[in-house]
Amino acid sequence: MILGVLVFSIIALFPTLRYYSLSPEELSKKPKEEVRRMLKRALALGLDLKGGMYLVLKVKPVEKENVKEARNRVLEIIRNRIDQWGVFEPVIQPAGDDRIIVQLPGVMDRERARELIGKTAVLNFHLVEDIDNTKKILDKIDDALMKSLKESAESPLKRLLFLYRGDIVFEEVYLDSIKNMLKREEIKKITPKDKIFLFGKSFEANGKKLRSIFLVNREPDVKGRYIQNAIHSVYQGGDPALQNTPVVNLSFDRRGAIDFARVTGENVGKRLAIVLDSIVQSAPRIIQKIPTGNAQITGIESMEEARDLAIILKAGALPAPVEIEEERSIGPLLGKDSIKRGIQSAVLGGILVMIFMVIYYMFAGTVANLALILNLIIVMALLSAFHGTLTLPGIAGLVLTIGMSVDANVLIFERIREELRAGKSLRAAVEAGFSRAIITILDANLTTIIAAFVLIWFGTGPIRGFGLVLALGIAASFFTAVFVSRTIFDYFLLVKKVKKLLI
Amino acid sequence: MEFFKTPNIDFLSKRRFFFTISGFFFLFSIILIFTKGPSYGIDFKGGTLLHIHTNNDVSPSDLRGALGEIGLAKSEIQDLSLKEHIIKYSEDIEPDSILKFLTKKLNTKIEIERTERVGPRIGHELRLKAIYAVLIGMLLMLIYIAIRFNLPFGIAAILAIFHDVIITLGVFILLSRDITVPVIAAFLTIVGYSINDSIVVSDRIRENLKKRQGRFIDIANRSINETLSRTIVTSGTTLLVLIVLLLLGGPLLFDFAFALTIGVIVGTYSSIFIVGALVTEYEERKKKRGVRKR
Numbered sequence: 001m002i003l004g005v006l007v008f009s010i011i012a013l014f015p016t017l018r019y020y021s022l023s024p025e026e027l028s029k030k031p032k033e034e035v036r037r038m039l040k041r042a043l044a045l046g047l048d049l050k051g052g053m054y055l056v057l058k059v060k061p062v063e064k065e066n067v068k069e070a071r072n073r074v075l076e077i078i079r080n081r082i083d084q085w086g087v088f089e090p091v092i093q094p095a096g097d098d099r100i101i102v103q104l105p106g107v108m109d110r111e112r113a114r115e116l117i118g119k120t121a122v123l124n125f126h127l128v129e130d131i132d133n134t135k136k137i138l139d140k141i142d143d144a145l146m147k148s149l150k151e152s153a154e155s156p157l158k159r160l161l162f163l164y165r166g167d168i169v170f171e172e173v174y175l176d177s178i179k180n181m182l183k184r185e186e187i188k189k190i191t192p193k194d195k196i197f198l199f200g201k202s203f204e205a206n207g208k209k210l211r212s213i214f215l216v217n218r219e220p221d222v223k224g225r226y227i228q229n230a231i232h233s234v235y236q237g238g239d240p241a242l243q244n245t246p247v248v249n250l251s252f253d254r255r256g257a258i259d260f261a262r263v264t265g266e267n268v269g270k271r272l273a274i275v276l277d278s279i280v281q282s283a284p285r286i287i288q289k290i291p292t293g294n295a296q297i298t299g300i301e302s303m304e305e306a307r308d309l310a311i312i313l314k315a316g317a318l319p320a321p322v323e324i325e326e327e328r329s330i331g332p333l334l335g336k337d338s339i340k341r342g343i344q345s346a347v348l349g350g351i352l353v354m355i356f357m358v359i360y361y362m363f364a365g366t367v368a369n370l371a372l373i374l375n376l377i378i379v380m381a382l383l384s385a386f387h388g389t390l391t392l393p394g395i396a397g398l399v400l401t402i403g404m405s406v407d408a409n410v411l412i413f414e415r416i417r418e419e420l421r422a423g424k425s426l427r428a429a430v431e432a433g434f435s436r437a438i439i440t441i442l443d444a445n446l447t448t449i450i451a452a453f454v455l456i457w458f459g460t461g462p463i464r465g466f467g468l469v470l471a472l473g474i475a476a477s478f479f480t481a482v483f484v485s486r487t488i489f490d491y492f493l494l495v496k497k498v499k500k501l502l503i
Numbered sequence: 504m505e506f507f508k509t510p511n512i513d514f515l516s517k518r519r520f521f522f523t524i525s526g527f528f529f530l531f532s533i534i535l536i537f538t539k540g541p542s543y544g545i546d547f548k549g550g551t552l553l554h555i556h557t558n559n560d561v562s563p564s565d566l567r568g569a570l571g572e573i574g575l576a577k578s579e580i581q582d583l584s585l586k587e588h589i590i591k592y593s594e595d596i597e598p599d600s601i602l603k604f605l606t607k608k609l610n611t612k613i614e615i616e617r618t619e620r621v622g623p624r625i626g627h628e629l630r631l632k633a634i635y636a637v638l639i640g641m642l643l644m645l646i647y648i649a650i651r652f653n654l655p656f657g658i659a660a661i662l663a664i665f666h667d668v669i670i671t672l673g674v675f676i677l678l679s680r681d682i683t684v685p686v687i688a689a690f691l692t693i694v695g696y697s698i699n700d701s702i703v704v705s706d707r708i709r710e711n712l713k714k715r716q717g718r719f720i721d722i723a724n725r726s727i728n729e730t731l732s733r734t735i736v737t738s739g740t741t742l743l744v745l746i747v748l749l750l751l752g753g754p755l756l757f758d759f760a761f762a763l764t765i766g767v768i769v770g771t772y773s774s775i776f777i778v779g780a781l782v783t784e785y786e787e788r789k790k791k792r793g794v795r796k797r
Binding site for chain 1: 554556598599614615616617618619620621622624625632633635636639640643644647648651684685687688691692694695696698699700702703706707729730732733736737739740741742743744745747748751752753755756759760763
C-alpha cells in the first residue's frame with residue numbers, strides 16, 4: 001500500500017517535474033502545441049505566482065432585464081473578445097447572479113484589458129462573398145505574396161487553408177502568420193475596397209483547433225441594433241428533415257425588418273454572417289426572402305450552440321454595462337520572486353524541523369523525517385492529480401504543513417516514551433503508543449481539516465489554495481504517521497529483531 | 504533528548520492568576536477593538552494599492568511630496584527599499600495616470616509589480632463574509648467538540664479560541680497592521696490550530712478520568728503535565744517554520760505569517776493554562792454547589 005502511494009505520487013508528479021525542469025530555451029524550441037499539452041498536465045501555478053490579471057465584474061442590466069440573462073450575455077461577449085486576443089488559458093466564469101470573474105494569466109497590459117472588457121459590444125450582419133470568388137481573391141493574394149517574398153514556397157497563404165464543411169478553415173496556430181500576410185500593404189490593395197477578411201470562432205475538429213476565414217462586406221448589411229429579440233427553441237415547422245432540431249428565432253423591429261427583407265430578398269442562396277466584435281459567430285445561408293422581420297436560423301448542431309447564439313444575437317439589442325469591482329494584477333517578476341522565497345522558506349524550515357526531530361527523538365526522529373518528506377511528496381502529487389493550483393498562500397500552507405504535520409509523529413513518540421517509562425517492553429510500548437495515539441491524532445487533526453474546509457468555502461483563488469494544501473497536508477500526515485512510521489518501526493522490531501531503539 | 508522528563512508543575516491551583524492575566528489581555532484587546540478599531544486593508548475597505556519598482560533610488564519624502572501634488576497626500580506609503588514602494592490610497596484615481604505623473608516627476612523608469620483595486624461595495628461584502636467564516640469555523644468546532652467530548656469541554660475550548668483570536672486581533676490593532684484576506688485566513692487557521700491543542704489536553708483528561716481515582720483538579724493537572732512535552736514540541740516546530748516564513752517569505756506573506764505566529768503563541772499558552780483551568784473551575788463549582796445542597 002505504501003509502495004502504491006509512492007508510485008502513484010511519482011506518476012502524478014512526473015509531468016510537473018518534466019515541465020518545470022525544462023529551461024526557457026528548451027521550451028521555446030518545442031512546438032507550441034506540445035508545450036500547451038505539457039502545461040495542462042503539470043501542476044498549475046496561481047495568478048499570484050505566474051503573473052497576470054484578476055478581475056471581478058458587476059453586470060448592470062439596463063431597463064427591466066433579468067440580471068442572470070444579462071450576465072450570461074456579457075460573459076459570452078467577453079469570452080468572444082478574449083479568445084480573439086489570444087490569452088493562454090483564460091478563466092471567465094460567473095460568480096453569483098450578477099458577477100463575472102475573469103483571470104488573464106500573463107497579461108499585464110491593464111489598459112488593454114480594461115478596454116476589452118469595458119467597451120460596448122457591436123453586433124452586425126454582413127453578407128459573405130461566395131466561395132468561388134473568395135478563392136479567386138486568395139489566388140491573387142498568393143501570387144502577390146510570392147512576388148514580394150521571393151524565397152517563399154508556392155502559395156504561401158492557400159497551403160495553410162483547407163475546406164471543412166463548406167467553410168475555408170485553417171489551424172489556429174497559423175492565425176498570427178495569416179493575419180500578418182493580410183496586413184501587408186500590397187495585399188490590402190488586392191482585396192476589394194468594400195470587402196474585409198474576418199475570422200470565425202475557434203472550434204475543435206479531429207483533435208485540432210481550427211478557425212474559419214470569411215470574405216465579407218466591409219459595411220454591415222443589417223445592423224444588430226435593430227434586433228428586438230432572439231430565442232432558442234426547437235423546430236416545429238413544415239420541413240420533416242428539421243423536426244426537433246435546435247433553432248434560433250430572431251425578430252427585428254420595423255426598421256430592421258425593412259432592411260432584412262431587402263437584403264434577404266436580393267441575396268437568396270448567399271450566406272449572411274453574424275459578426276460580434278469582428279468575429280464571425282455563425283454564417284447561416286439565406287433560404288428565402290424574409291419580409292416580416294421574423295427569421296429562423298436552422299441547421300444548428302446542438303441546443304447549447306443555439307442558446308449561445310441567441311445570447312450573442314441579443315448583444316446587438318441590449319448593451320449591459322459592466323463595472324470593474326475588483327482588479328488585481330501581479331507582475332511576472334514579483335511572482336518569480338515569491339516562488340523563490342517560498343522554496344527557500346520551505347527548504348530552510350524543513351531542514352530546521354528535521355534537525356530538531358533527530359536531536360530530540362534520534363532514531364524515531366529519523367523515521368518522522370522520512371514520513372515528513374513522503375508527506376510533502378504526497379501533498380504535491382494529490383495537488384497535481386486534482387488539477388489543483390499552487391498559489392502563494394498555498395506555498396505558505398506547505399511550509400506550515402512542514403511544522404504542523406510532525407504533530408502526528410510527536411503524539412505517537414511521546415506516548416511510546418510514556419509507555420516505556422511505565423516499564424513496558426520496547427515492542428509493547430510501540431504497540432500501545434501507536435494504538436492509543438491514533439484516536440488523539442484523529443480528534444485533533446480533524447478540527448484543523450474542518451478549519452481548512454471553511455477556508456476553501458470562504459476564500460477566492462489564493463486562499464482556497466491555502467485551505468486545500470492545509471487539508472491535504474494534515475490528511476497525508478495522518479497516513480504517513482500511522483502507516484509509514486508504523487511499518488518502519490515494525491520492520492526494525494519484528495524483522496531485524498532490534499532490542500533497543502533510541503526514541 | 505527530552506525537555507521534561509516527568510514534569511509535575513501545578514498549573515491549576517494558580518488558575519485564578521492565569522485567568523487574571525488572560526482576562527487583562529482579552530479586555531485590553533476588546534477595548535482596542537472598540538476605540539482604535541482594526542485598520543482594514545484595501546481588501547475590506549476598498550481602495551487602490553500600487554506596488555512599484557523604480558529604476559533610480561527614490562526617497563520616501565520625495566515620493567510623498569510628489570503624491571501630495573496630485574491630491575494623494577493622505578495616501579499610505581510603505582517603503583520596502585529605496586527602489587520598491589507600496590502606495591495605498593482611497594481616492595478614485597486610475598493607477599496608470601499616477602504612474603505617468605510619477606515617472607515624469609521623479610525622473611525614473613517605473614515598473615508595476617502589483618496593483619490591487621477593490622470597490623467599496625465588494626470590500627464591505629468581503630468583510631461580512633470574513634466575519635461569517637470565522638464564526639462558522641468556531642461553530643463547527645463547538646459542534647465537533649460537543650459531540651466528541653461534552654459541553655463543558657466544548658465551551659472551554661471555544662472560550663479559548665475566542666481568547667486566542669481576540670488577543671491576536673488586539674496585537675494587530677496595537678501594531679497598526681492591516682487586516683487583509685490572508686490575515687483572516689490566518690485567523691481561521693488559528694481557530695483550527697488552537698482547538699487542536701485543546702483537544703489533545705482534553706483527550707488526556709478524559710482518558711485519565713476513566714483510569715484513575717481522585718480529585719478532578721489533580722487528574723486534570725496530571726494530564727496537562729503528561730501532554731506538556733508534546734504541546735511544546737509541536738508548537739515549537741510550527742513556530743520554527745513560521746519564523747522562517749517571517750524572515751524569508753517576503754512582504755506578501757509577512758502579515759499572514761505574523762498573524763499565525765502570534766496565534767500559535769497565544770494558542771499554546773491557552774491550551775496549557777486556560778482550557779483545563781476553565782473545566783476545572785466548572786467542576787469545582789459544581790462540586791461546591793452539590794455539597795451545599797446536601
